[in-house]
Amino acid sequence: MYELFQHAIYLSGSFVLQEAWELEQGMVYIVNHIYAERRQAWSRTQYHVLFDEGSGGYLCECGLYSHMGMLCCHAIRVLLSLRVREIPEVHIMKRWTKNACEALPKHLMIYKECNSALKDATYRHSSLYSKALEIVQMGDKNTEAYGVAMKVLLDAISTLNDTNQESDGRGLHDQTAAQVHDQDISVTPGTDGLSGSMNVVSRNRDRGRPTNARAKPNYENVSKPRTKFFSICRGRGHKASGCPSYGGATKKQRKVPKCSKCGLEGHKRNNCSGRMFGVFQ
Numbered sequence: 001m002y003e004l005f006q007h008a009i010y011l012s013g014s015f016v017l018q019e020a021w022e023l024e025q026g027m028v029y030i031v032n033h034i035y036a037e038r039r040q041a042w043s044r045t046q047y048h049v050l051f052d053e054g055s056g057g058y059l060c061e062c063g064l065y066s067h068m069g070m071l072c073c074h075a076i077r078v079l080l081s082l083r084v085r086e087i088p089e090v091h092i093m094k095r096w097t098k099n100a101c102e103a104l105p106k107h108l109m110i111y112k113e114c115n116s117a118l119k120d121a122t123y124r125h126s127s128l129y130s131k132a133l134e135i136v137q138m139g140d141k142n143t144e145a146y147g148v149a150m151k152v153l154l155d156a157i158s159t160l161n162d163t164n165q166e167s168d169g170r171g172l173h174d175q176t177a178a179q180v181h182d183q184d185i186s187v188t189p190g191t192d193g194l195s196g197s198m199n200v201v202s203r204n205r206d207r208g209r210p211t212n213a214r215a216k217p218n219y220e221n222v223s224k225p226r227t228k229f230f231s232i233c234r235g236r237g238h239k240a241s242g243c244p245s246y247g248g249a250t251k252k253q254r255k256v257p258k259c260s261k262c263g264l265e266g267h268k269r270n271n272c273s274g275r276m277f278g279v280f281q
Contacts, residue, residue, distance in 0.1 A: 001096050004070060011073035015047075017081040027051040029081075031074045047074040057090040069093040125172040 020029045029049045036045035049060045058079065059065065064072035071079075071091055079087075094100055139149025167174055228236065233245045258265045261272045 001070070008071065008073045009076055012076040012080065015074060015077040017078060023050075025050075026053045029078045031077050049075050049078045051078075055090050056088050058088070065091065069096065124170075 014034055015031045016034050018030045018032045020027055022028075027050075029051065031047045031049060033039060033045040039045050047060055047062055049058055051058050058071070058075040060072050060074045062072050062074060064070060065075070071087065135149050135152065139145045169175070169178070233243055235243070235245075238244070256265045257268050259267050259272045260269045267273070
């Protein structure tokens, strides 16, 4: 609400108070847009704001206050021009204030402002937990402090045994147990021979529209081998070396081995017969 009123104050800068005349019940102020000649033909540029002396309120013919209970930018322009420093009391509605929860129906009394802290889900737990930790830290200083702290805690346990029998259901432990119970789904056994009942924890669905695709196992997700095509004839089943359109590539003839010792062809140096028979010394 504060942001809406702040935006209305910003829009009031586009208007200016032009004239005013007096009536029996009050004053009428005419507010015009500063760039009325630039506005569209269907856009309204002039508004009448009535000041009621009996109630002390400013009513604009735009009807924004009657609609949502907030002053419009035209009435704010009149207040600023008249140098009014505070919003009139008649325009401050209780539902926009901090005391809006004072007068509530019986079924909404738990949200009353004076009881909101005690009725909060985590207020009692967090405040008790912090105080308990404070007692632990103070009692851990020395042996005497430990004895006093332990005695206080034991006395508190014996006292609370008589007062904590009834639960209002707003404790943190009770609410957590209730949430777990709400998430459980009771399943009635069929004709499978099972007896009794069992609880199945429900799973939260993902956001968005559910998919219609079937969840495929891993053995169905195997991708097919990609077909290879020859880059020139665009055929398949062969490579460039064996393309029938180009006669195939001729294989390069292997060189005849030549011995570096005797200079004869047909063998290499390590298999040279002259070396074996001692021809070369």
